[in-house]
Amino acid sequence: MSSATIEKYKLGLNLPSDPRWVNIAEKSIEDILIDHAFCEQKAASTGISLIVHFSDKKELVEAITPIVAEEWDHFGLVLKELKLRGFELGKKRKDDYAIALFKLERTGGARDAQLVEKLLISAMIEARSCERFRLLSLHINDDRLKKFYHGFMVSEAGHYKTFLGLAKFYMPADYVSARWKEYLIAEAEIMRSMEMRADRFH
Ligand SMILES: [Fe+2]
Ligand SMILES: [Fe+2]
Numbered sequence: 784m785s786s787a788t789i790e791k792y793k794l795g796l797n798l799p800s801d802p803r804w805v806n807i808a809e810k811s812i813e814d815i816l817i818d819h820a821f822c823e824q825k826a827a828s829t830g831i832s833l834i835v836h837f838s839d840k841k842e843l844v845e846a847i848t849p850i851v852a853e854e855w856d857h858f859g860l861v862l863k864e865l866k867l868r869g870f871e872l873g874k875k876r877k878d879d880y881a882i883a884l885f886k887l888e889r890t891g892g893a894r895d896a897q898l899v900e901k902l903l904i905s906a907m908i909e910a911r912s913c914e915r916f917r918l919l920s921l922h923i924n925d926d927r928l929k930k931f932y933h934g935f936m937v938s939e940a941g942h943y944k945t946f947l948g949l950a951k952f953y954m955p956a957d958y959v960s961a962r963w964k965e966y967l968i969a970e971a972e973i974m975r976s977m978e979m980r981a982d983r984f985h
Contacts, residue, residue, distance in 0.1 A: 794910040794943060798971035804915070805922040807981040812928070813870045814982035820861040820872055822912060822984055825881065826942075827854035829905060837898055846949055850942050857935065864931065880985035881908065883973045887966065895953045903959070903966050906946035911970070911985055913939040 808815045830851035837843050865872060884907060888900045916936035920929050950959045977985075 794913055794940065795967070796910055796914055796971070797967045798974050800911075800914055800918055800974070801979055802918060802922070804979055805918050807979065808919070809923050809925070811981040812925075813868070815984060816861060816865050816868070816870060817872060818876065818982065818984045820858060820865060821875060821878070822908075823854050823858040823861055825878065826905075826908070827851050827858060830854060833898075833901060833905075840898070840953070842952055843898070843949055846945050850945060853938060853942070857938070860931075878985070879977065880911075880973065880983070883977075884908065884970065887969050899950045899954045899959060899962065902946045902950040902953075903963055906943050906950070906963075907966055907970050908985075909939045909943035909946060911974075913943060915984060 830847045833847055834844050834851070862872065884904050888904060890897065890900075913936050916932045916939060920933035920936050923929055923932065947959070947963070950963075974985075
């Protein structure tokens with residue numbers, strides 16, 4: 784894939800990641816892989832929880848079921864990579880980025896509006912993860928990991944599109960676009976306020 788094609792995986796975030804993050808991340812690849820594994824685990828469990836809470840929404844269940852399978856597959860791939868390198872998953876770590884994002888969730892109101900909040904938060908996590916995978920796939924000094932992260936980048940970009948598409952299926956496009964813009968601004972603020980950490984994916 785050409786670098787021009789790879790450009791499209793920036794996915795319109797308001798604040799691009801600091802490219803120096805790759806340099807510090809690759810020096811602590813054990814922590815990055817562990818954190819990545821937990822991100823995939825969380826993505827699968829968030830998908831399951833959406834299906835559990837909105838089981839009456841046929842289109843949502845049909846669209847998210849294969850995503851859960853993919854996220855679980857991703858988790859397995861990262862576990863395999865950890866094992867190969869002699870690393871262990873260990874105990875769950877606090878995900879400050881996701882915690883901050885979930886604080887933006889508007890609760891109350893119509894059920895579909897509540898669903899859209901959850902879908903937009905998921906889309907946001909996919910977009911930022913995709914952007915970070917893109918950076919790793921381009922700049923990490925390890926050919927195996929370059930390829931590894933390229934695959935994740937493509938896959939998470941697809942998830943991002945599905946979540947945004949679902950949001951527009953359940954609420955009017957204008958409403959979703961306006962709310963998405965607010966999320967983009969708030970997410971950029973979160974990224975700006977968080978220190979750049981070598982041991983975290985976000
Ligand atoms: Fe994933
Ligand atoms: Fe994903």
